[in-house]
Amino acid sequence: MADIPETSTTLLRDLAQNSQHARWGEFVSRYRPMMEAYMRNRFPTVDVDDAVQEALIALIKVFPVYKYSPEETGAFHNYLTGILRRRALRVIESESRRLNKEQKYHEIEELTASSENKDDGSSWRESVLEIALQQLLADESINDRTKQVFVRVAVNGEKPEAVVQSLGITRNSVDQMKARMKDRLRELANALMKVEDEIG
Numbered sequence: 001m002a003d004i005p006e007t008s009t010t011l012l013r014d015l016a017q018n019s020q021h022a023r024w025g026e027f028v029s030r031y032r033p034m035m036e037a038y039m040r041n042r043f044p045t046v047d048v049d050d051a052v053q054e055a056l057i058a059l060i061k062v063f064p065v066y067k068y069s070p071e072e073t074g075a076f077h078n079y080l081t082g083i084l085r086r087r088a089l090r091v092i093e094s095e096s097r098r099l100n101k102e103q104k105y106h107e108i109e110e111l112t113a114s115s116e117n118k119d120d121g122s123s124w125r126e127s128v129l130e131i132a133l134q135q136l137l138a139d140e141s142i143n144d145r146t147k148q149v150f151v152r153v154a155v156n157g158e159k160p161e162a163v164v165q166s167l168g169i170t171r172n173s174v175d176q177m178k179a180r181m182k183d184r185l186r187e188l189a190n191a192l193m194k195v196e197d198e199i200g
Helices: 009-017 024-042 048-065 075-096 101-113 115-138 144-155 160-167 171-198
Strands: none
Touching: 009 024, 009 048, 024 048, 024 075, 048 075, 048 171, 075 115, 115 144, 115 171, 144 160, 144 171, 160 171
8 A cells, every 4th residue: 555644734724724725736646646545455346536536525525624633643544544435335335236135235244344344434433533522622612621521531531539529629510511521522523424424
């Protein structure tokens, strides 16, 4: 497979701000070889050019809601290959409808049984959740203490009682902060997946 390019923060930011930005050519030249190699390796029966083109079109709509964090190694690449994978699976499913039921069942069974494909799906979901968490913790409208409570209890798995004692707040406050943050995290993750689904 082609080398995975280093993610450029400024490049992603420029494309998020303007879907017609001149740096799209730079993005395509940087990522297309990796995208093509991924498709040929994982989905050799799917038209590479069509899949890559559809993924690039999808990214035009995805970028405005995507927030890249340099600290999360591989997050963008997982997100990008997730888009490619979802498109490839849709193509395979569409083509399989023209086959008889036995043939269709066999192909889908092989596809879903593949451990690599399962790993890809897991990576996609994990990447979306990581991105949503980054956005949540970067939201300046949320109180720092609320973020601290959420990270300690929901992310790091600390016992609520320990957080109550160290911060001098009530258990009810901890539970409410955690619940609000979880709801917001779910909204952000769903928004990212909805954008991708709408353009799929």
